[in-house]
Amino acid sequence: MTTFNILLAFHVLGVVWWIGGVAMVTATLLPIFNRLPAAERIERIKQLEGRFANQARVAVLVVGITGFWMYALLPGEVTHTWWIGLMMLVWVLFTMMLFVAEPLHLPAKLGLIHSPRKFLVVHAVLLGLALAAVFCGVIGSRGGF
């Protein structure tokens, strides 16, 4: 068992917890909440955020630390690939959301949270990008591209 294998295992565990949570929120919870009266919908979203945001922050940190560590161990042919770039893009987007936009309450201030459709679409786009990073990462790390 090498350092790289252990890092990769933690990297994937972090991705599972974080992106699995985003999938559950996007594909199941938000569509259910969107059927509720406006005030109750916002209340439910805040409860959900209260429980999941810190879990996602820890997972994002684990994915970032292990990702950059593996990056330092790998040769340039692997690290200079577009699929690693895609992973980094997804990581930067979520990091900005979880560590900057949410603590500043930007989704509420911009009215995004009050528009059920827009809020769902933003989550769906982020989930799509994250799933693309997983799909391409698994193929790319086996030399598939």
Ligand code: HEM
């Ligand atoms: C700072 C951000 C990130 C960096 C630097 C990074 C870096 C890496 C590296 C170096 C590998 C190993 C590649 C290899 O074995 O050749 C890897 C694997 C992987 N990463 Fe990331 N990653 C990051 C974020 C993400 C994100 C956000 C996701 C998912 C949304 C992700 C999903 C994966 C997957 C699925 C694998 C392949 C696992 C396998 O099948 O071997 N990574 N990543």
